[in-house]
Amino acid sequence: MTGRDGFIRGAAILALAGFISKSIGAFYRIPFARLVGGEGVGLYQMVYPIYTVVLALSTAGIPVAISVLVAEKTAQGDYYGANRIFKVALILLSVASLLFAAALMMGADFLATEVLKEPRAQLAIKAIAPAIFITGVMSSLRGFFQGQQVMHPTAISQVLEQSIRVITVFIAVFVYSGNITLIAAGATFGAVTGSAVGLAFLIWYFLRKRNTDFKRIGFLPQERKRVLVKRIIVIALPLSLGNLIMPIMQLIDAVVVPQRLRAAGYAVNRATELFGQFTGMAGTLINLPTIITLSLAVSLVPAIAEASSRGYLEQAAHRGNAALRVTTVLLLPAAAGLWALAEPISIFLFSISEVGVPLRYLAGGVVFLGLYQVTAGVLQGMSKTYIPVINLFIGAAVKLLLSYWLTAIPTVGIRGAAMSTVLGFFTAFMLNYLSLKIFLPGMAIKRYLFKPMLAVTIMTGIVVFSYGRFLLLWGNAIAVMGVIIIAVFAYLIMLAGTGALRLKDVEALPFAGSRIIKILVRLGFVR
Template identity: 45%
Template sequence: MGEKSFFKGALVLSVAGLIVKVIGALYKIPLARLIGDEGMGLYQMAYPVYGILLTLSTAGIPVAISILVAEKQAKDDYFAAHRIFRLSLMIMAAFGSLFTLLLFISAKWLATHIFLNPGVFYGLIAVAPAIFLTAVTSAFRGYFQGNQTMVPTATSQIIEQVIRVTTVLLLAYLLLPRGLEFAAAGATFGAVTGGLAALGVLLQAYKKHRQKYKAELQPVEKTEPVSILLTRIITLAFPVSVGGLVVPIMQAIDATIIPTRLLLAGHTSERVTQLFGQFSGMANPLINIAPIITISISLALVPVISEAMAKNNKQEVSYRVNQALWSTFLIGLPSAAGLWVLATPICAMLYDKPEVGPLVAILAPSTLLLGLYQTTRGTLQGMGKTYLPVINLTTGIIIKGTLNYVLVAIPALSIQGAGIATVTGFTVSVALNLFYVKKYTQFKMDWKKNLVLPLVSTIIMVLAVRSIYLLANQPLGNTLGSIIAIATGIITYGTAILATGGVEPQDLRIIPGIGPKLAGILGKFKV
């Protein structure tokens, strides 16, 4: 896969991810205003269970599909690549059906005995069919990513999010007169309508893909037995599945430990639900906006690394890892710093909740840490070492859970203790991932370009943003002052990173379409 092709795939997924995340961040503003802290708490409580069962139903197979399809196509064995996809699709459809049924059956018990809130029942029932739909769409996305064809995945993600958000807001509004639990359930049903829309898009894209490559998909004389294919799929998928379970399990633990420890800290039951809604429904979505680009790099990286490993091209592996880490620091550092310095103004502007600002400021480093985790995870998965990110993430989660239990119950920290625990846990996981990436790739990182120059540019940006906000806030108000400060930050960082040499003309040439033109313009100015 050429350098431009790799970045084209990452760029397509990044643009789609950006659109999806912007829509996702924006819809939560009117939703939070519509159903309030308590409604957001009910809405967020249903999702961890959905996430756990979805992970069980997909079982890490999309990553396995991406790796194996890329590996087979590197050897021009297109028929085997398609067999892997069909086999995986059948497995995921079966598991998706099973776990959808399981959630329907167990929803009432979970609501009353695990969440201790009967109102969560309706949300669990509403989201259950999405498990089957998302499992099937994940198989198609893994296949297209293994083919290094990112457009179907990107298109389906955008359409899924648009339909989902429309459903969320419409049903929450229509069902609100019946009570918060029904409004929250209506909102969770958006995952079902969005999943249906995405599946429709992917089926259409798959039909066109089969017609285009019909000749290459003809059977060859010698094919691998199904048992061997299954063994390879399971070997790669099982660690990913376990790793995928860690995050929703962590969210489920958060949904139980954090409220109980907040009660111990002296908060009322209603206030506990509000604080949990602020943590999971307001602060976390802001933290997850910037990593959409790094998750796109990670997804594009898996088949690239897998292909390079299949060809035993260690130099290519090392180069791609360095390139991905540079991109992550370039984006993650200013994103984390900007969110930290403007945490309270942003929360006041978006949610009319300035009190959420200190929590967001504490969580801000997670923006960079999550990006680094995604990039290093993609590298290790592409190398076939799918078990290492699982072990490392689990280690971080254990530390996070322990700190949650201790810190959240301290009245002086309260919900902010959950933020400290999250940052600490991610730091440990990232450090372990970086250790193993270094061990197995032997890459030499360019510390000056990858870290020092983005850091210097970020410091300059923070000083400019803080100064502009203080000057603009009083005469113009918080909203306009925040917008001006954010725009100033983007311009300042962009200028600083170019002036310091953190981004050079040759770095821009690899951007599909406009890259060479941008490089030419910068070259004329001798930037």
């Protein structure tokens, strides 16, 4: 997929698949939390940061390197070279992933007892270990397809992977009912079954297309394998550090937050329960809106790489600005809605009102995390891969220091962990943005803030006013759903009134873009 706005179509495809898979992953946690309780969710959530850290180590940023290098070769018409890069990278990933999977399996006891201080997590760590190898191979195929700007295979595999994972989780819940240790192990094994099905689909798609779409004529002088490996490592190494930081931030939460809550005076079980509410419930809702920006970031990397490799910096800036515009228009109302309805949403989804406490303080993180993801995608596409790594590392340091200090204050508690997360992402985003102003002066976010912020302010007032009246008439569940519907229409009307929503933004959506435009024009929502 190429062209001026091709990357937005690719991002929209990934966003749709990401929304479906992340929605499945988010909403299954509601019945899961009801069935196993806060302590069960906490045990389950403790294992995943270890898995993601090891996964980041094993993949080492190679999938993004594949995407960047394949995009460059494809832009040059060197399709043979693109396939050659993929094969070399696949071997690297397969070997590394296998070694790390074995290491995780053998080190499960140490990690559970010495790092997490929770011996019950040992079986869950062993259960998830094989997913390291499977996911490593799968990510290499995804990187290849994304480098070709063919997003459908990745999108379908994401939905398949998540669906099978969730099915496995509930099988474990019902088979091992009452045994939290076995439930956590069975639930984490869902990563194995899900990734296996996703990989099977990608292999089938690749074999089906390799003699047509992915084996086109185009030969240029080829680098030696040693040179290819070096190029892959040069791009992948800083990315591997960057990929490590986010899981390490989650691991920090898994280790630091429960221990600092205990220091604040909470019992062990209560600290685990609050941690489960913070990461497994509030954190899940915060991550849901950023699905779109993560998809934008993934699609931006090859799109920016293609433009910058040809010297089209104006086009690169145009694509980056389009992503910033979409990010602000979509994430500002999401953050405002989560802030205004934090407690009602928590009661509606989890029947636990206190989940609203960390959720309200985390809400602002939706915007800053999304903006960080998009700006990191632009920098990676320009081969400035080390910059977002350093910036996220600084943000992680801010989060660690604040979380360690604030969470142990009895009057602050879990709010401190939430505030620390938001400030960490804000720091990382601002540093990314300042870097972009140096390397790509055409990037500017100020021009996209005023109109959406005005619309969001009015929308938030309508939400707060409407909820109290709906609650008296129909109760919390109907009030929440009704207010969300009203908020969406109010925001669209405000966007139309300010001119913030444009036809070209909607037109880039895949499959239904033209139909949506006709509806929006008829309703007067776009110009």
